[in-house]
Amino acid sequence: MRSAKDFFAPLAVGAPPPPREIPWRPSRMIHFFDPSNEKMAAKLPQIIPRVDVLLGNLEDGVRADNKIVARENLIKIVDGADFGETQFWIRLNSLDSPWGLDDLLTLVPAIGENLDVVMVPKVQGAEDIHYVDRLLAQLEAKAGLSRPVLVHAILETARGVANVEEICAASPRMQGLSLGPADLAADRRMKTTRVGGGHPGYLVRQDPRPDDPAAVRATFQQDPWHYTLARMVDACAANGIMPYYGPFGDIADVLACEDQFRNAFLLGCVGAWSLHPVQIDIAKKVFSPEPADVEWAKRVVAAMGDGTGAVMVDGTMQDDASVKQCRVILTLATRLAARDAQLAAAYGLPAPEAR
Numbered sequence: 362m363r364s365a366k367d368f369f370a371p372l373a374v375g376a377p378p379p380p381r382e383i384p385w386r387p388s389r390m391i392h393f394f395d396p397s398n399e400k401m402a403a404k405l406p407q408i409i410p411r412v413d414v415l416l417g418n419l420e421d422g423v424r425a426d427n428k429i430v431a432r433e434n435l436i437k438i439v440d441g442a443d444f445g446e447t448q449f450w451i452r453l454n455s456l457d458s459p460w461g462l463d464d465l466l467t468l469v470p471a472i473g474e475n476l477d478v479v480m481v482p483k484v485q486g487a488e489d490i491h492y493v494d495r496l497l498a499q500l501e502a503k504a505g506l507s508r509p510v511l512v513h514a515i516l517e518t519a520r521g522v523a524n525v526e527e528i529c530a531a532s533p534r535m536q537g538l539s540l541g542p543a544d545l546a547a548d549r550r551m552k553t554t555r556v557g558g559g560h561p562g563y564l565v566r567q568d569p570r571p572d573d574p575a576a577v578r579a580t581f582q583q584d585p586w587h588y589t590l591a592r593m594v595d596a597c598a599a600n601g602i603m604p605y606y607g608p609f610g611d612i613a614d615v616l617a618c619e620d621q622f623r624n625a626f627l628l629g630c631v632g633a634w635s636l637h638p639v640q641i642d643i644a645k646k647v648f649s650p651e652p653a654d655v656e657w658a659k660r661v662v663a664a665m666g667d668g669t670g671a672v673m674v675d676g677t678m679q680d681d682a683s684v685k686q687c688r689v690i691l692t693l694a695t696r697l698a699a700r701d702a703q704l705a706a707a708y709g710l711p712a713p714e715a716r
């Protein structure tokens with residue numbers, strides 16, 4: 362573990378200093394595409410302006426015999442792209458794979474100036490982040506990059522979950538964590554073959570009725586990801602980094618996707634992955650606060666004055682703590698409104714050009 366004094370020192374001579382704080386940028390959806398898939402790549406000019414984050418995926422989802430071409434195509438795609446305000450991320454192959462090292466050695470020099478975040482899969486502990494941290498610093502120094510590339514870890518192994526706090530705290534480059542429910546389910550030997558979401562067998566059942574023990578007893582599906590997601594959110598919040606729900610694999614079930622994303626939003630996540638164009642607008646809607654909630658937050662903040670004491674608003678008690686909850690909503694709404702005229706109008710907040 363580095364001492365507090367040298368935590369923010371560059372890990373290679375000539376590398377840019379790592380950030381003291383992770384800059385806030387919208388990241389309601391991290392949109393995955395396979396750079397070796399020509400049809401998907403052709404869609405990017407329409408996709409980029411619609412998404413907060415575009416991610417070139419090199420790991421799972423890309424065929425083994427396409428790994429090299431995916432990496433090479435990524436360089437060509439970035440060369441010709443206009444990202445505007447959209448962030449550009451990549452997902453590396455895992456550190457123990459035949460491709461992970463060359464992904465970094467090739468891509469940081471080639472596209473480092475455009476690269477906001479590197480997503481690292483199957484992170485097991487702080488040692489994986491330390492390895493990537495040093496390597497990135499060396500590559501940034503060699504390439505003469507002026508800003509540091511940030512690191513995002515996927516929580517998708519039992520050991521990773523056990524070490525989640527140390528992973529978040531391992532480097533000032535740590536931008537956030539995503540839940541990887543498919544790999545995590547396999548690693549934990551969970552008996553679900555779904556990619557995220559619920560499971561009809563994971564439920565609680567209503568007690569028998571004393572007056573009619575044979576009556577049908579209602580069942581309620583539970584969220585098998587609740588524990589991990591909540592733990593991940595706490596670890597991220599405690600370390601000033603961002604939590605994300607990962608993939609929802611049932612592309613056709615847009616309603617359940619929306620529910621899973623909303624659960625994540627309510628628990629504290631800032632975004633989720635979109636695997637298909639149909640999931641982009643779901644994430645955009647869910648991870649932007651509802652106008653009614655923004656209106657409520659404004660009213661509570663106004664009623665609370667200097668933010669101390671207790672008042673009644675519409676029959677509910679508001680105090681120093683509840684005004685902080687409202688400020689969370691209002692801060693997010695204000696930041697999103699500053700970049701999106703439609704949301705600004707819906708929230709009654711200043712539009713981008715008025716700032």
Ligand SMILES: CC(C)(COP(=O)(O)OP(=O)(O)OC[C@H]1O[C@@H](n2cnc3c(N)ncnc32)[C@H](O)[C@@H]1OP(=O)(O)O)[C@@H](O)C(=O)NCCC(=O)NCCSC(=O)C[C@H](O)C(=O)O
Pocket residue numbers: 392393394395400401402404405408418421422515517540541542543544545556607608612635636637638
């Ligand atoms: C899921 C898909 C395989 C579906 O693809 P397809 O069958 O082609 O769907 P459609 O016919 O409905 O597609 C319509 C058109 O849209 C284009 N398309 C599809 N997906 C994308 C995309 N992500 N970005 C851009 N464009 C896209 C198609 O090419 C069609 O084009 P056209 O024919 O010209 O109209 C596919 O969506 C897909 O592969 N998605 C990404 C999958 C992925 O990234 N998987 C890995 C991430 S999840 C994971 O790794 C698990 C996690 O780590 C964990 O452990 O939990």
Ligand SMILES: [Mg+2]
Pocket residue numbers: 421482517541543544
């Ligand atoms: Mg995975």
